[in-house]
Amino acid sequence: MFLEISNIRKGFGEGDSRTEVLKGIDLGIEKGEFCVLLGPSGSGKSTLLNIIGGIDNADSGYISIGGEKTADMNEKALTLYRRKHLGYIFQMYNLIPNLNIKENIEVGAYLSDAPLDVDELLHTLGLYEHRHKLPNQLSGGQQQRTAIGRAIIKNPDILLCDEPTGALDYRTSKEILKLIEEVNRKYGNTVVMVTHNDAIKNMADRVIKLRDGMVRSNRVNESRISAEELDW
Amino acid sequence: MRDPLIRRLPRELKSDAGKYIIIFIFMVIVIGFVSGFLVASKSLITAYNDSFVKYNIEDGNFTTVTIADNALLDAISGEGAEVYENFYKDRETDDIDSTLRIYKLREEVNRVGVNEGALPSSVNEIAIDRMYADNHSIKVGDVLSVDGRKLTVTGLVALSDYSALYQSPTDTLFEAFSFGVAVMTEQGFDEFDDAGLNYNYAWTYNDKPADDLDAKDRAESMLETISEKAMLTRFVPAYTNQAIQFVGDDTGRDRVTFITFLYVVIAILAFIMAITTSNTITKEANVIGTLRASGYTRGELIRHYLSMPALVTLISAVIGNIVGYTLFVEVALGIYYGNYSLPLFDILWNVDAFVQTTVIPVLLMIAINFFILSSKMRLSPLKFIRRDLKKNGRKKALRLNTKIGIMHRFRIRVILQNLPNYIMIVVGIFLANVILLLGMGFPKLLENNETLIAENMICDYQYILKAPVETENDSAEKYCAGGLMTIEGRRKSEAVTIYGISSNSSYFDIEFGEGVYISEAFAAKNSIEIGDTVTMKEEFSTKEYSFTVDGISGSPTTLAVYMERSYFNEVFGNEADYFNGYFSDEELTDIDELYIMNKLTIDDFTKLSRQMNNSMGEVFDMFYWFGLVMFMLIIYLLSKIIIEKNAQSISMTKILGYTNSEISGLYVITTSIVVIASFILTMPIVDVIMRILCAEIFAAYAGWIPYSVPASVYVTIIAMGIAAYAVIAFMQFGRVKKIPLDTALKNVE
Numbered sequence: 001m002f003l004e005i006s007n008i009r010k011g012f013g014e015g016d017s018r019t020e021v022l023k024g025i026d027l028g029i030e031k032g033e034f035c036v037l038l039g040p041s042g043s044g045k046s047t048l049l050n051i052i053g054g055i056d057n058a059d060s061g062y063i064s065i066g067g068e069k070t071a072d073m074n075e076k077a078l079t080l081y082r083r084k085h086l087g088y089i090f091q092m093y094n095l096i097p098n099l100n101i102k103e104n105i106e107v108g109a110y111l112s113d114a115p116l117d118v119d120e121l122l123h124t125l126g127l128y129e130h131r132h133k134l135p136n137q138l139s140g141g142q143q144q145r146t147a148i149g150r151a152i153i154k155n156p157d158i159l160l161c162d163e164p165t166g167a168l169d170y171r172t173s174k175e176i177l178k179l180i181e182e183v184n185r186k187y188g189n190t191v192v193m194v195t196h197n198d199a200i201k202n203m204a205d206r207v208i209k210l211r212d213g214m215v216r217s218n219r220v221n222e223s224r225i226s227a228e229e230l231d232w
Numbered sequence: 233m234r235d236p237l238i239r240r241l242p243r244e245l246k247s248d249a250g251k252y253i254i255i256f257i258f259m260v261i262v263i264g265f266v267s268g269f270l271v272a273s274k275s276l277i278t279a280y281n282d283s284f285v286k287y288n289i290e291d292g293n294f295t296t297v298t299i300a301d302n303a304l305l306d307a308i309s310g311e312g313a314e315v316y317e318n319f320y321k322d323r324e325t326d327d328i329d330s331t332l333r334i335y336k337l338r339e340e341v342n343r344v345g346v347n348e349g350a351l352p353s354s355v356n357e358i359a360i361d362r363m364y365a366d367n368h369s370i371k372v373g374d375v376l377s378v379d380g381r382k383l384t385v386t387g388l389v390a391l392s393d394y395s396a397l398y399q400s401p402t403d404t405l406f407e408a409f410s411f412g413v414a415v416m417t418e419q420g421f422d423e424f425d426d427a428g429l430n431y432n433y434a435w436t437y438n439d440k441p442a443d444d445l446d447a448k449d450r451a452e453s454m455l456e457t458i459s460e461k462a463m464l465t466r467f468v469p470a471y472t473n474q475a476i477q478f479v480g481d482d483t484g485r486d487r488v489t490f491i492t493f494l495y496v497v498i499a500i501l502a503f504i505m506a507i508t509t510s511n512t513i514t515k516e517a518n519v520i521g522t523l524r525a526s527g528y529t530r531g532e533l534i535r536h537y538l539s540m541p542a543l544v545t546l547i548s549a550v551i552g553n554i555v556g557y558t559l560f561v562e563v564a565l566g567i568y569y570g571n572y573s574l575p576l577f578d579i580l581w582n583v584d585a586f587v588q589t590t591v592i593p594v595l596l597m598i599a600i601n602f603f604i605l606s607s608k609m610r611l612s613p614l615k616f617i618r619r620d621l622k623k624n625g626r627k628k629a630l631r632l633n634t635k636i637g638i639m640h641r642f643r644i645r646v647i648l649q650n651l652p653n654y655i656m657i658v659v660g661i662f663l664a665n666v667i668l669l670l671g672m673g674f675p676k677l678l679e680n681n682e683t684l685i686a687e688n689m690i691c692d693y694q695y696i697l698k699a700p701v702e703t704e705n706d707s708a709e710k711y712c713a714g715g716l717m718t719i720e721g722r723r724k725s726e727a728v729t730i731y732g733i734s735s736n737s738s739y740f741d742i743e744f745g746e747g748v749y750i751s752e753a754f755a756a757k758n759s760i761e762i763g764d765t766v767t768m769k770e771e772f773s774t775k776e777y778s779f780t781v782d783g784i785s786g787s788p789t790t791l792a793v794y795m796e797r798s799y800f801n802e803v804f805g806n807e808a809d810y811f812n813g814y815f816s817d818e819e820l821t822d823i824d825e826l827y828i829m830n831k832l833t834i835d836d837f838t839k840l841s842r843q844m845n846n847s848m849g850e851v852f853d854m855f856y857w858f859g860l861v862m863f864m865l866i867i868y869l870l871s872k873i874i875i876e877k878n879a880q881s882i883s884m885t886k887i888l889g890y891t892n893s894e895i896s897g898l899y900v901i902t903t904s905i906v907v908i909a910s911f912i913l914t915m916p917i918v919d920v921i922m923r924i925l926c927a928e929i930f931a932a933y934a935g936w937i938p939y940s941v942p943a944s945v946y947v948t949i950i951a952m953g954i955a956a957y958a959v960i961a962f963m964q965f966g967r968v969k970k971i972p973l974d975t976a977l978k979n980v981e
Contacts, residue, residue, distance in 0.1 A: 046977075055887055055973040076891070083889025094976050096881045098649035099642065100629040106638040111889050134629040136620065150888070162977075 002031035002190060003052070003158065008061035010047055010213075021047045023213040024061070029206060031157075034184050034191045034224075036201050039210035045194045046162055048210070052192060053086055053160050054078045065158065083111050087151030087159045087189070089180075091166035093143040095135040095150070101142075102131040105149040112154030116187075125149045125179065141172035145179060152183050159183065161193040165200075170232070177203065177227035199232035237536045244512075244540055251508060251869060252540075255501060256548050258865050263552025263589050265854075266494040268560025270585035273483045273490075276568055279577030280395065280479055287343040287392035287575075289476060290434035291441070292451060293318060294458055295466035299431050304461040308435055311454050316341040318434040321424050326377035328368050329835070330410045331399070332360070334378075335391070336421045341434045342393040344415055345575025348372055349387030355420045359387035363397065363573045364412030379424060389415065390575040393434070396478035397573055401468045406478065408573070409842060410835065432466070447471040459773070467771070472724075479572050491588055496663065497862070498545075498593045502600035503656050504869050505541040509601065510608055511877050513537065514621060520609075521616025530609050538601050545597040549590040556589065557581075567850055643902040650877070653870045654906050660866035661910040661953070664859045665918040668949045671856030673922065673941040675849065678841040680940050681789060685837045688787045690739050691815040695823070696830040700811050707818040710734050710811035712800045716768035716777060718758065718791075723931055728754060728768055728791045732800025732811075739815045740786075744796040747780035751792040753936035755784045766793070777803065788938045789837070841937070860956060868960050871903045875967050882968060883975035892969045900964045907957050911950045919946070 005027040011020040021044045029035050037045040050056035052063055054070050062071040065085055073081055087108075095104050102118060109115035122128040125145045135143050144164060151159055161180060165173035181203060184191045193200070201207040202225050209217040245252055283289060291313065296304075300315075308315045320335045337351060338344055344351065347362045349372035358376060365388045370376060374385045394413045396406040435454070441447035451469035458464060470476050513520060520533060561579060568574065611621060630648060632641045647654055696713050712732030717725045733740045742749055750760060760766055760781060767778045779793065786794065795803070801810050814820060875882070878899060885895050926939045 050974075050977070053887070055977075079886070079889055079891050081889075082887065086889070088887050090977070094880070094884045094887075096884065098645045098881075102634070103638060103641055103645070107642070107885065108888060110638050132629060132631055136622070137628075 001028035002033075002066060003027075003029040003192075004062075004064040005029075005048075005052070006061050006064070008048065008051060008058045008063070010044070010051065010056070010058050021213050022051075022058070025210075025213075025215055027208060027215065027218060029190060029192065031190055032184075032188045033205045034181070034203065035193070035206040035208065036204035037192065037194045037208050037210060038196070038198065038201055039216075040196060043210040044213040045196075045210050049160055049162055049192065049194045052158075053088060054082050085157040087154065087156035089144070089147050089151050089159065089161040089164045091163040093135070093140075093147045095143055095146055097135055100132050100134055101127055101138070101146050104135065104146050105153050108150035108153040114155070115153050116155055118153065121149050121153055124182075139172070140168050141175055144168060144172075144176050148176070148179055148183065152187065152189065155187055156189060158190045158192060161191065163195055164193065165195070165197065173197075174227060174230060177230065181227045197232060199230050203227050203230060237532075238539075240536075241539055241543070248508075251872070252544055254865055254869065255505070256544055258861070259498075259501065259545065259548035259593075260552040260555060261858075261861075262494060262497050263549050263593065264555035264560045265563075265858075266490045267553045267556030267585050267589040268562075269490050269564040270487065270588060271557060271579060271582060272561050272564035272568060273487050274582045274585060275577055275580045276574065277480065277483050278580055279575070280483070283345075283392050283395075283575070287345065288341050288436065289392050290316075290318075290341055290470055291437045291447070292454065292469040292473070293393075293432055293434040293466070294464055294468070295430050295432045296458075296462040297431070297465060298462070300433060300462060304458065307457045307461055308433075308454070311435075311437075311450070311457055312439060313435040313437050313454070315433050315435045318342065318432045319421075320430050320432055321421070321426075322428050322430070323379040323424060326380065330364075330368075330412060332364075332378055333399070333411070333413045334358070334421060334424070335413065335415050336418050337415050338391075341436060342391060345390040345392065347388045347390060347576050349385070351389070351415065352386045352417050352420060355417060355423055356381065356383050357386045357420065358383040358414050358416050359389045360385055360414040361394065361397065361408065361412045361573050362388040362390055363408040363569070363571075366570075367408050381423065383416075383420075390573045391415070392575070393473075394475050395572050395574060396475050396482075398473075398475040398478070401466075401472070401474060406475070407842065413573075430466075441471075444471050479574070483568075494589065494593065495596060498596050499600060500656070500660055500663065500866065501545075502541070502597045503604075504866065505544075505597065506601045506604040507652055507656065507870070508873055509537050509541065509605060511873050513605070513608055514619075514877070517616045517619045517621055521613045521618075524613035524616060530606075534602065534605050534609050537605050538598060541601045542594060542598050545594045546590075549593050553586060553589055556585075570850070639898065642898050643905070646874070646878070646899060646902045647906065650874045653874055654903075657867060657870050657903070657906055658910045658914065660870075661863060661907065662914040662918065664863035664866070664953075665911070665914055665949065666921060667855050667859030667862065668953070669918055669922050669941070669945070671852050671854075671859055672949060673945045674855075675845055675852050676945050677926070677937065677939065677941050678845045680942065681841045681937050682838045684938065684940070685787075685789050685841075686834055688789070689834060689837070690786075692817045692833065693814075693819055694832040695814040695816065695820060695828060696832070697812050697814070697823075697827050698829045699827055701823055701827045703814060703816075703820050704822050705816060705818055705820050708814040708816040708820055709737060709739055710797070711737075711813050711815055712797055712804075712806070712811050713813045714800070714804060715771060716793075717771050718768055719776075723758070725769075726791065726935075727771070728793055730800065731792060731794045732797035733794055734797050734811075737815075740794065742783065742785060742794060744794075744799070745782050747782035747795075748799075749783040749785050749794040750781050751786045751790060751794075752784055752788040753938065754791045754793065755781075756788070756938060757791065757931065757936045760784075768793075788936070790935055860952070863953060864956050864960060867903075867907060867957055868963070871900070871960060871964050872967065874903060875899055875964055875971075879971050879975050882971050883973055886971070886973050887976055892965070896965045896968050899968060900961050903964070904957065904961055908954060911953045915946055915950065 005025055008022050008025040010022040011018050013019055025048060037048065039045045047056065051058050062069045070078065070081060096107060099107065102122065105118055105121065109118055122131050125148065127142060127145055127149065130138060130142060135146065165176050168176060177200065180191060183189060204221050205224060206220055208215060305315055320333050322331050322333050325332055351359050360370065370385055372385055372387060376383050376385055391413050397408045397411055397413065398406045399411040437450065441450055447469060455467055523533065615621065632644055711734060714730040715727050716730055717727055719725065750766065754760060762781055762783060764781050765778050766781060767776055769776045786792065798808060801808055882895055882899065923939045930937045
């Protein structure tokens, strides 16, 4: 198993106000798989994604990627782990506002010894003619494409997507989903996508449903459809 | 109902306590320091102005070769003036290398203020100048040995006509190390023999002159009257007497300097506050948008964001004034008493100082913040809600050459993004450099001046004789010395020494032609070049002399004209072989003291720098520390803002996998580059300003101190600045490290 999630527990707060967000999550995701984490608000899906991404710690349990356990890593090693293996896409894009589009992608490229070609990727993302613009000069969809570009330019093993279409309209959401699907197909990255949009599960290889911090279902999608065919 | 937003203020204060505490402390110190000085200087000026009547200070004095006869005294009365005997004797102290100018107790004119102890009442008692006593640690009750006599010091006093201890009206600066004044009883005074007795008279006008112009006209008339009836060796109207005027002039200059300094510092702090508040507004944009949409007016929100800067300034100003009136006023008085011979005076509460250090700083802070905040708040509520805070549409990104590596481009973008902060850093460093250079460079400048004087000494012993007498010493070389005054123009008229040099001089390597040579100091101070004609006049007449300048050579510190001795004697109508001085590298022991008017050694030429260093040393130290603290404060606050403003981006780069060192390389190193570049690049401008500043400062004094601060001072300032910055950079590195990864997860974009 490429990505192994074993008995992950996580809670917030102290004493009476303590809330257990993850109550022992066990999962396995294969390399190159497109996995969707589905669940309502408060189900713990974003927390789980952050723990996989090494930006939050679990109270117990471990995450193992290609045999490397993140729990054993110190801060420096975690940084290196994110640098080597992960690409992140957020709902609110998180672009660096004072860098132009090309530079935002180059910030990602800098971290890799063998990054993809920036200009080629800009063409793929449909952003080449906007490359000299600042993020606030672009639409939400264009900004999210830039964020995708920044995440995949270093060709990461795992692409973590936290509600990447949460702030976008239907048409743009589909464009973004198509792009992520294309990336997954073209480069073979493992994709873990958090969403509460039930329709998106149909484009995934694996669908994991969370509720109240527990895995309610974990199934392989035998009839995966393309993003183009999605409708909601 | 009270504005509920007020409740945010204590929370805002708490959440950014570090910033407010630092600004508060700094403002308290600056305002306290300035208000202390303003109160002290105002009290001093009031006492000084009152002293003219209180101590009946003269309107002028003159010295005659022989005792004044009735005809002269009557003639002075005819000028509408009262004349007073003001004889003095210059006597050497035995245990201290100094000259004491002793007067009889004065009851009518130039009366004496007693600071400690009492006036002398018996023959072997003396009261000496308080500042001279402080410089030599002499206390009331001590015994002072003067010209072989043991005198008990009964009091420490201030002579009202010597508030600045100028030994001679032509001295560059007063000094209370090798010169002091004293009073004795008439019997005590008479006990000294009459060698060196000066027939000095003081006069006061029955009707005081209306202004300096009137004083000048009346002094000219007085000079004409006196010189018709007696041979003068000294004539000093009060309006030109530095010993009387300097305190008033200098304190006036101090006040302007301090007030300007305060306003510049407050303006810088106001801009820093405005930048931090703008940063808060950016952070809270959606909240502001929502409040505006709910009906809050622009004015209400501006008032809200103005409250904290205004409140902090007001509290700092009030506490600063309390500290100023209680603590710093003592420091200021210490400095004034360390410089001037002042009688005791009361500290006066003054409204001006309160307005200048409280009301105006608060208004300045409000005005600058209002200007910046109101422009920022001009956007529509919708733009705030959308966090689209660009006023003129969406700004285009400046294109950078993609051949420049991404990390370098990133740094350039950080500079462009934070341009107002960096401009303030450059301005702050520039000002800090001026202050640091004053603090560090000035003592070096004076020290270097002493070296220059030593290097340019004509000889080890320079004698000025009362009459030509021969010496057997082979080292001695005859010369003529005289004095002329420059013509009053942009600068005040001042004394120039005229030298007549023997041909084939072994002390001067000058080939004289038809004209004269002038000293480097004379050329520099009056912007004279080779080929120019210099015109000067006699001190006690209107007769003028003009000379063509053939060359510039010699002393960079004294105003002098050099010509061949034969030419000197021809010009001044002396016998062809006349001389009145000797240059010598050896002390001349075969000339009777009676014939020697003056014997000048290196100590006589360097006393001015020594006094300046002694009296202003504390001020230099204060400048030094203040400059350093101001620099650190500005850099700390502004670089903190840059990090805070970019917290989201920093957090995101961490998530991407950038290490703390790499991120610091983007944000902290960028500031480092700006700081170091500012230090290095502003230095030449600071240097030019210092040259102009020093030229103006020194122009107020007689003589000249050339601007020459060694390069090592500049290097030290830069090195020190960088070292101080390293501490701040280290703190900022810690700040970058502390930014949590989840900052990027808070959807604030």
